[in-house]
Amino acid sequence: MTTVSRCYRCGEQYEEATRVRCTCGEPVWFETDTTAFAWDECRDYDGMWRYEPLLPIDRPKGIARAAGGTPLVRSEGLDAVAGCQVYVKDEGEHPTGAYKDRGSAVAVPHAIATSGGAVGTVSYGNMAMSTAAHAASLDRECVVLVPDEISSVRLELIGQYEPTIIRVDGDYGALYDDALTLSTELPIAILVSDAPARISGYKTALFEICEAFAPDVPDAIVLPTSSGGFASGIWRGIRDLEAAGLLDEPPRLYLVQTAVSDPLTRAFDAGEVDPTPLEDDEVGETIAHSIGNPDPPSGGRALAAVRDTDGAVVSLRDEKIRVAQRQFAVDGGFCVEPASATSLAGATRLSERGAIGADEDVVLIPTGTGFKEFGTGDPSVATKQTSRTALPEHLASLLAGS
Structure with a gap:
């Protein structure tokens, strides 16, 4: 088992298998x-x-064996929407419907092997569901720390795996540092969002993309970004393949x-070099x-990853995200959560700016399925109505005009 980690x-x-951050304050990742x-x-x-061979643990039991291998x-x-040649790496195909399963597939068994106690996470979304599911499949106690105002829908999705759910009031964002101490x-x-074992799991998405393109390489990869953990994993994967001599020109990373x-x-x-945390009055509501x-x-x-690969970071308003979510479904056939739709909206914005060319191969990574989302779509779905006896004539009329 790999226990050596390093600050990027x-x-x-460091030789500590459970260390998450360097004394300089930055996150560490496992050496490979x-x-x-x-x-x-x-x-x-x-x-x-x-x-x-590039992971810190051997293949474990449980639903970890179902992680990865997404289409x-x-x-x-x-193509016309994004302004380039589009490939979609659909991470919603994982056991709990999100890329978080790649991280949990490594982090949960690694934590069990190194600490032997319960596992937990700070999340009220995909990471909570994923951690709880992987712990359940290994018969390990799991504790999930959620904000006090969490919705009943989120509680139902997380609770199906029967972890211990603790609602915490106060500054929920501060729980990241609390978790490291606890x-x-x-x-x-x-297991916080950028635990080294999670990063090791995330890099396998990059391996799958590059192996599918080999000996060629996609020109760019576009992905949604929150904590910067997934972007870190993709960058770690790029660095691994470069060191192995399998990647001469890395894809540009766009967050x-x-x-x-x-x-x-x-x-x-x-x-x-580093982002400045936003104050409460600088943050708004979003789908x-x-x-x-x-x-x-x-x-x-995450910023280092972008600059190392000559990429960029863009942001979008909800109206653009809603449009992209619909385009993912209508033009591509993919059901994605709003956060995942930003990969398509982002590619469109980058093409409009000239950062992505029409002839370039670009991989979009929708990180989670839309089937778990409620109330984010258009409630006014158009329908038609007819009687059973009139159905043949009605269909014939519709099809004649198609």
Whole structure:
């Protein structure tokens, strides 16, 4: 099992398997020996465990074995919308409907092996569901810390896995730092959004994309961004493949945020190395609640990933996100959550700016399914009505005009 971690910024190395942050304040990730890795070295396993040699644990039991292996679909119907040649990496195909399963598939078994106690997380969305599900599949106690004002719909989705759910009032954003402290003081491993084992799991999405394109490489990858953890994982995967000699020219990484909570966009536009946390009065309501993070813990690392690959960060308002969510469905056939729709809206914005060319291969990563979302779509669905006896004539009339 890999226990060596390193800070991406200052290079400090640690032997502690449970360390999350460097003494300099930045997040750490696990070191990976890629010198002997080649595509033909992949394991004969399904999903993300094909890349077991590049992961910090061996393939575990439970639903972790169902993680990864999501489809990469060439979606010509979205080309005109996005202004490029679109491929969709549909992460909504995971067991709990989101990319978080890649992280939980590694982080939950890793935590069980290294700490032996309960596992937990700070989340009221996809990460909560994913952590609880993976813990349940390994018969491990799970504790989920949610905000006091959480909706009943969210509670129902999380509660189906029967974790212990604790509603916490006060500054919910401050629970990230609290979780790091509690994990050292109590017999519980609270797996935050950028825990090193999660990052290891996330990088497998990049491996799958690049293996599918090999020996070519996509020109760009566009993904929604909240904490910066998934972007960090994609960048870690790029660095691994570069070290293995499998990637000469990395794809450009484009990150997308909601305009009402976009500290990374502001930092990128200002040329800053780290994002400045937004105050409460700077943050608004959005349908893309999954990425409304005013203080991303891996924000500096996400910005480094963007600049290292000559990418960019953009943000969009809800009206653009709603349109993109509908276009994903009508023009591509994909049901995505609002946060995921920002990948398409972002690609459209970048094409309009000239950052993405019409002849370029661009991978959009919708990070979560829309089937778990309630009240985010258009409630005024158009319908037609007729009697059973009049149905043949009615259909003939409709089809004649199609």
